[in-house]
Amino acid sequence: MRRYSVVIPIYNRPDEIKELLESLTKQTYNNFDVVIVEDGSSIKCEDIVNSFKSQLEVTYYYKENTGQGFSRNYGYERANGDYFIVFDSDCIIPANYFEELEKALNENYLDAFGGPDKSHPSFTDVQKAISYSMTSLFTTGGIRGNKKRVGTFHPRSFNMGISRQVFENTRGYIITRMGEDIEFSIRILNSGFKSGLVENAFVYHKRRTNFTHFFKQLHFFGRARINIYRFFPAELKPIHFMPAAFTIFCAFTLLSSIFSSTIFYLCLGILLLYSVLILIDATIKNRSLKIGFLSVAAVFTQLTGYGIGFLTELKRELFKEKK
Incomplete structure (x- = not known):
């Protein structure tokens, strides 16, 4: 059984982390721990994280604000798993996520992977519309989460995993914002590691709650x-x-x-x-x-x-x- 470490950077979103952690307590595969990296938030989530310690193996770290890329590196350095998983804080994880991921990696091992994102029934109509726009074949979002896409698959950090070896070889992110996950994925592939899409390892991704925030x-x-x-x-x-x-x-x-x-x-x-x-x-x-x-x-x-x-x-x- 593979040991996973979930690394979640968060900035001023305590309500989101609560919903994400709740979804992780329902996993059918339990050989994982969770590393929360509070990236200099003024609204901390430490109390919420601590309330889950009886249900999850979770650790909390607070650090000065350096952006999401370097915060993920901070979490990687403190993770103890064989494989590191990154989620955005606005994700909800299906109960069979790790079970499906373990099955996929046993059948066809990948050094790095990405999974699709979908709309949850509880999302607002605007969130469902935004989810559609980011995953539809009528938009550039249709490239995401699609095995028929052209070219090599580049994982994105809202739902992304790497082996410990990948991190030790690449040392993680070298930029912290503005396409940091794309840059990282390219370096992973250029280093000779194998990357791919795991279709059944999807997450429910809330994204933005209104069109103004979505446009930004x-x-x-x-x-x-x-x-x-x-x-x-x-x-x-x-x-x-x-x-x-x-x-x-x-x-x-x-x-x-x-x-x-x-x-x-x-x-x-x-x-x-x-x-x-x-x-x-x-x-x-x-x-x-x-x-x-x-x-x-x-x-x-x-x-x-x-x-x-x-x-x-x-x-x-x-x-x-x-x-």
């Missing part, structure tokens, strides 16, 4: 992709330009209303067709017309947020502007 998050993701380019230029692929292209197309549609009604209605028709396809697909998958409409808004928020962030950071890179 995706704006940051767009900037992060250019930051990864600074480390690994070859990793910037054509697909990463798609949200920026979509954003430019939306802007062009609005501007075309000034100089050409024909072009405007043509472009608007394309956007309406895209919206209808999303509406139908999201409505069917969620069995809710309301979530279908919210999903259209979520997709536009996702793509334009990412696109604007991407273009903003690309401009800074091209003209070497100071951040």
